[in-house]
Amino acid sequence: MKPAGLMNKEHFSKDPAGALEQLMEAYGTLIMRTAYFYTGDRHLAEDISQEVFLRAYRNWTSFRGNSSVKTWLTAIAVNVCRDKMGVRMFAEQPTDFSRIDRGRTISAQDEALARLEKSEVLQHLLRLPLPYQEALYLYYYLDLSTREIAEATSVPEGTVRNRLHRAREAMAREIKKEEAINDRQGS
Structure with missing residues (x-):
């Protein structure tokens, strides 16, 4: 699989069918991870991923290329996730990684999801x-700039920077709190 960098529209086929294949190869895992991040449900993430690429296929000829393809697909993914999740997105329930279906052969997407599960930082993030979760995920996990996050989430860039700043502070507090608890338990 090719790295999913900030490629412009010119790097892809002008034909929507050809572009779809290239988009799925370059960004399939990224979109799946993003959908899983928002939903916490592997099957729903797969459905959302399909919907994202279907929308990309339908809108490929009208995509002007004002942003990178990665930013454009991420914006579609964020919007589809928000549409599918609705109010449930704003519940303060952390993602339940035990819902991942482990009964199948491990694919690249399964492997990526398993790595997310093991990440202590992600547990704090959730x-x-x-x-704050959204800002940190898009910035650190997808390597989007604050401008690209603003485009993908339809919020002002200043708001993105503020959320990143506050999220970093909150993460530091969470980690220090856990360290203090571990120190007390170890004493």
């Missing part, structure tokens, strides 16, 4: 309010 304790934060959703806007």
